[in-house]
Amino acid sequence: MRQLHFNLFIHGCGHHRAAWRHPDSQVERLGDARFYEELTQLAEKGKLDAIFFADGQSTDNVADGPRWFLEPLTLMSALARATERIGLISTVSSTFYTPFVAARMLCSLDHVSQGRMGWNVVTSMFDAEARNHGYAAMPDHAWRYARAEEFVDTALKLFDSWTDDALAMNRQGDYARVDKVRQIHHQGEHFLVDGPLTLPRSPQGQPVLFQAGASEQGRDLAARKAEAIYAVAYDLPSAQAYYRDMKRRVQATGRGVPLPIMPGLVTYVGSTMEEARRKQRELDELLPAETSLRQLGTFVGQDCMGWDLDAPVPPLPPLESFKGPKGRYATVLRIIQTEQPTVRELLGRLAAGGGHCTMVGTPESIADQIELWWRNEGADGFNLMPPSLPGGIRDFVEQVIPVLQKRGLFRQDYEHRTLRGHLGLERPASL
Template sequence: MSPRSLHLNVFLFACGHHRAAWRAPDSSVDQLGDIRYYEAIAQTAERGKLDAIFLADGHSAEHLEDGPRWFLEPLTTLTAIARATERIGLIGTVSSTFYSPFHAARLLASLDHISHGRLGWNVVTSMFDAEARNHGYAAMPDHAQRYARAEEFVTVAKALWDSWEADALLGDRAGRYADPGRVHAIHHHGDFFRVDGPLTVPRPPQGRPVLFQAGASPQGRDFAARHAEAIYAVAHDLPAAQAYYQDIQRRVGAAGRADTVPIMPGLVTYVAAGQAEARAKQQALDALLPVAASLRQLESFIFQDCGDWPLDEAVPPLPALADFPGPKGRYATILRIIETEQPTVRQLLGRLAAGGGHCTVVGTPDQIADHIEHWFVQRGADGFNLMPPSLPHSLDDFIEQVVPILQRRGLFRREYRGRTLRSHLGLDE
């Protein structure tokens, strides 16, 4: 068995994951509509030999006064980035609640061709009623229905990618363009979709784009165990990360899969030559954070009004995880922060300011490398989905100062060994 390899993605989000990053004097807020901004960040990540860049997505525009969230559509953005880079993987988010399988499969297959096999698909079921009302729903369908639709959606997308056999495209100028005997209709008639197929795009270079998912609820974890080829996670500390890691591996085995499924929790880092300097970077962003915007962010995580909570008193009791109607992963992390740190409301707001509860490390390059290595060795993670609090500054710090240490320790690649995202992740075509 070959040794495990550390995986690192970077999650690109507006001016950075800290809610006040856009307010900093040197922020990138005036560049968010310029594709060159994203191309330059992707080129930095590629210089650091990261596995992939990742773009999330949202379908509503609320509380715009609080700062930027969504600007350019992710697949459009990744198409441009594919032309500005050569090796780094490109992971985009597509909602199984709002798209149709044929449309999504066609877009994703096209981008896998454009990037020569570097595409990943982050499968989400979406979560907010405001998003649903932009897509013909009065409110978001319930959790069970969203996952039932996602199950059928992914099954159809896979069948469409497989509708072209690997050798179906002939391109014989003296004869046939394609062998019709190797291109198949799928004739899917399900509860949510009717799709005859075949896909209009020939088989993607990777066979199928790499499927990412972030299952947190029991239903979401089972879905991830059946379909995901890599998994994003939320883990506040190592015990929580290990518990999630062990549970997912058990579910993958129970699903009859022998696959290696890399698990990558989010990681927020503030890097500097000394601890005090790193802490000062964090405090400089925290000082720019308006309380009202922070409370609105907390409300979006816990699905209740907290505008009248006293800031310097303990967080009021919250419903148990089993009774929570929203996304389970983030909520479970908030409950764990409250349990282990017993913060005031103000302290909780600061804790959630960058990354919304994902693990945060403030320190020197060696300290951050130590943290990454410890979680990796102790089976809390196979790698991390980096969430820079400020872009491009925090990513520059990580690539220039932390990656060389990980490389010297033999934990992370010095060069790409292949050209596809599957090869970066050690997955089969």
């Protein structure tokens, strides 16, 4: 029976840019692995499918607040040992990693977690990141996506370079069967990799591959390669357009995978609507205008620091000519078109989640909206982006999840031990 999927997207003190300023924030613990262990255990208590970490290869104005801290793949080892069932997903940059390094780390973590790893492949986006990895500027969009596809193909071949029955562990004979461990002899435009991987095939066969394709090339790559998709959707119509397009693309490839689509979701939960709005207002009032304008500049690819806060948003270039991440930019354009906000109003709208769907209300009203999206081709589930941590995910787990469980829309308990099992995905057969 089809049910909702939820991941917890862990990011600093929460996805609201001012969350770290709140008196209840745990900003002092961002370097403490136990902080993330507690968040992951809370998500596991709610029977969520997985936790997820984004990653960045540069940092912007450090005065604005925390952005990146612990490197996520390193942190996954601690989280794997602190939990039993919940999936663990980390972002991996195909522009800056090599397939062998990524595959070795991910396969190792799948063994450590006993089959709970996933990887979210990104092409990265900023020149500041590129300059930390030997590039003068970020390579162009087409080059990055060509490299991403070859990166994924090569990593998948490495995951399968040991068959499931390769280990003999015969103390009087061979440790592994030589004919069951193969070099991959990959030679492409971007990578030269002999293989095989240095460790046996992992419990899931291959860690679950996530992708967030927004551009034409990104959507095409996701349709052909991804096993689950993250999305940006401001409202139900935009979510439905993306959902239907991706399902159509997947069907056209002939792949028989469920491909869960999970838009980002920011929630403010209160016992009353007034309480929920108060929680939202408390965070919005802590955000300096300068920080907000700097964040907006990142989203729209231009300097916004001189914009008049109480004037309409200045005209922005059409989506087709925008060089940065198109999914987020398309969302900003949609907000402007739909709401015609002043600059100040737009900043408030983007403060938490940067334009992802935001639901403010009681547990029942939020559950109603989630169910509406789920039943009407808007989402198979959501990538939860709490505005504050740990409070935002605690509210969702303790108040919204029970409502969804009572309606039969979400699991009462885990039925599987692997991330593939949680997502309804089959284990790939070994070659």
